[in-house]
Amino acid sequence: MKRLAALLALSLLASFAAADGAPDAQSGAQRYSLDLDGSAAYYQLTVPQPVYAASRRDNLGDVRIFNGADELVPYSLDAPAAATPAVPPSRAPVHWFPLPPVRANNGNASLGVTVGPDGSLRAAVATPPPAQRGADLVDLSRADGSLDALLVHVGDDSYQGRVAVDASDDLRNWRSLGNTQLLKVGHGDDMLVQERIALEGTTPRYLRLDWLDGAPAIASIDVETHPRDARGTDTASVPRQWRDAARIRAGSAPGEYLFDTDGAYPVDRVRIDLPQPNTVARATLQSRADAQAPWRDVASAVLFRLQGKGGEQRNAPLEFAADTDRAWRIVVDMRNGGFGSGQPAVAIGWHPAALTFVARGAPPFTLGVGDASLESSAVSRDALLVGMAPEVRPARVGAALPVAAIAPAPAADTDAPRRYVLWGALVVAVGVLGTIAWRLAKGGGEPRDRDE
Structure with a gap:
C-alpha cells in the first residue's frame, strides 16, 4: 500500500509538472531579420534560399511576418514557380x-x-x-x-x-x-x-x-x-536561383543515382553534369515526397558531354513544371554503359516566391519559418494591397537571429488560472496520500487479510 501511494504521488507530480512546463509549439522555428528600404505601408521581398531550406511546408505555409511587438502582420505569397504555362506552348x-x-x-x-x-x-x-x-x-x-x-x-x-x-x-x-x-x-x-x-x-x-x-x-x-496571360506571375523579372543538390549517392540498382533537395524548393530545372567526357546516355528523372511514396516520372532526356572544337558540349538542364518533392533519383539506361565510372553532379533551379506584407506596428520586423504545425495564413495580393496606387518598397531577408533575440516581451499570464487549479489539485492529492500514510502508521503497518 505504501509503495502504491508513493507511485501515485510520483505520477501526479510528473503529470502536473509536464502540464505546467509544456514546450512552446514554435521552439523549433527559425527567425530572420528584415531590412526595409525607407518608410512605407507595404514591402515586398524575394524569398531567399535559406528560408526555403528552413521551411517544413511544401507551400511555405509555415512562413510568418512579425513586428517589433512580436505581433503577426498580414502578408501575401505569390510564387512565380507556377511559371510553367497552364496551356501547352x-x-x-x-x-x-x-x-x-x-x-x-x-x-x-x-x-x-x-x-x-x-x-x-x-x-x-x-x-x-x-x-x-x-x-x-x-x-x-x-x-x-x-x-x-x-x-x-x-x-x-x-x-x-x-x-x-x-x-x-x-x-x-x-x-x-x-x-x-x-x-x-x-x-x-x-x-x-x-x-x-x-x-x-x-x-x-x-x-x-x-x-x-x-x-x-x-x-x-x-x-x-x-499566351501572355498563361502565367500567374511574370518570371522574366525574377531570376532563377540555383544550388547544388544534397547527398548525391549511388542507388541499389546499376544506373540509379539518388539525391535530395533539403528544402521546399519549387524545382523546375535540374542540371545534370556527367562524370566523364564523351558520354551519351538516356536517363529518366523521378521524384517523390518521402520514402513511403512511389516514384513518379518528371522528365526524360538524352544526357551528353562531348568534346568539340569549340570546347565541351553539355546537355541543357531538364525542364518541367514546378515540383516541391524533396527526394529525387536519376535512372539511367545501362544498355550502352550508362555514365561509366564516377557519379554525376546535380544542381536544382527554381523561381523564388515574392512575399508582400503590411508594415503594421513598430520595427524591427522579422520573418519566422520552420514550424511544421502551421498552415498558410497568406492572403491574396489583391486583397492585401488597398487604397489608391499603394507604394510597395523592397525588403530583404537578413541574418538568422539567435533564440534570445526573438524572445517576446513578457505578456499577461493567461494560463495562471489553469496553473492554480493544477497545483491546487496536486496539494489535495498529496494531503490525501499523507492521511493514508498516517493511518497506516497508526495501525502498526500493512493490514492483514482477515482469513490469516
Missing part, C-alpha cells in the same frame, strides 16, 4: 535572313533588310554566299505572345557549335541574351539533337544569331510561345 515558323559575320564588323555591318509598316522584315540585298555567312537575323515581329524558345532546325547531317544571341526592338540597339550551344550528331540508331535556344519569356522583335564556331545550314526556324 505553341510553335510557329519565322523568317530569317543570312548575314556576314558580326564579329568581323564589330556589329556595325549592314543588315541588308528593310522594315515594313507592320514591323516585319524584307530582304533588301542579295543573300551572301555560304562562305561569307557568319550570322542570321531572325524576324519575331509577328510572334504572338511571350517567347519561350527559338528552335533552330539544323539541315546539316552533323553539327556542333556555339551561338551568341542578341535581341533588339529597332535593329540599332542590341542587348546580349548570352551564348548557348547547338548540337546534331548521330549515336547508334538515335539522332542526338540540341536545337533549342531558351528565351525565358522575353519579347524582342528581332534576334541576331552570331555563329561562333561556323554557321550551320538551317532547314527552318520555329518560335515557341505562350
Whole structure:
C-alpha cells in the first residue's frame, strides 16, 4: 500500500509538472531579420534560399511576418514557380535572313533588310554566299505572345557549335541574351539533337544569331510561345536561383543515382553534369515526397558531354513544371554503359516566391519559418494591397537571429488560472496520500487479510 501511494504521488507530480512546463509549439522555428528600404505601408521581398531550406511546408505555409511587438502582420505569397504555362506552348515558323559575320564588323555591318509598316522584315540585298555567312537575323515581329524558345532546325547531317544571341526592338540597339550551344550528331540508331535556344519569356522583335564556331545550314526556324496571360506571375523579372543538390549517392540498382533537395524548393530545372567526357546516355528523372511514396516520372532526356572544337558540349538542364518533392533519383539506361565510372553532379533551379506584407506596428520586423504545425495564413495580393496606387518598397531577408533575440516581451499570464487549479489539485492529492500514510502508521503497518 505504501509503495502504491508513493507511485501515485510520483505520477501526479510528473503529470502536473509536464502540464505546467509544456514546450512552446514554435521552439523549433527559425527567425530572420528584415531590412526595409525607407518608410512605407507595404514591402515586398524575394524569398531567399535559406528560408526555403528552413521551411517544413511544401507551400511555405509555415512562413510568418512579425513586428517589433512580436505581433503577426498580414502578408501575401505569390510564387512565380507556377511559371510553367497552364496551356501547352505553341510553335510557329519565322523568317530569317543570312548575314556576314558580326564579329568581323564589330556589329556595325549592314543588315541588308528593310522594315515594313507592320514591323516585319524584307530582304533588301542579295543573300551572301555560304562562305561569307557568319550570322542570321531572325524576324519575331509577328510572334504572338511571350517567347519561350527559338528552335533552330539544323539541315546539316552533323553539327556542333556555339551561338551568341542578341535581341533588339529597332535593329540599332542590341542587348546580349548570352551564348548557348547547338548540337546534331548521330549515336547508334538515335539522332542526338540540341536545337533549342531558351528565351525565358522575353519579347524582342528581332534576334541576331552570331555563329561562333561556323554557321550551320538551317532547314527552318520555329518560335515557341505562350499566351501572355498563361502565367500567374511574370518570371522574366525574377531570376532563377540555383544550388547544388544534397547527398548525391549511388542507388541499389546499376544506373540509379539518388539525391535530395533539403528544402521546399519549387524545382523546375535540374542540371545534370556527367562524370566523364564523351558520354551519351538516356536517363529518366523521378521524384517523390518521402520514402513511403512511389516514384513518379518528371522528365526524360538524352544526357551528353562531348568534346568539340569549340570546347565541351553539355546537355541543357531538364525542364518541367514546378515540383516541391524533396527526394529525387536519376535512372539511367545501362544498355550502352550508362555514365561509366564516377557519379554525376546535380544542381536544382527554381523561381523564388515574392512575399508582400503590411508594415503594421513598430520595427524591427522579422520573418519566422520552420514550424511544421502551421498552415498558410497568406492572403491574396489583391486583397492585401488597398487604397489608391499603394507604394510597395523592397525588403530583404537578413541574418538568422539567435533564440534570445526573438524572445517576446513578457505578456499577461493567461494560463495562471489553469496553473492554480493544477497545483491546487496536486496539494489535495498529496494531503490525501499523507492521511493514508498516517493511518497506516497508526495501525502498526500493512493490514492483514482477515482469513490469516
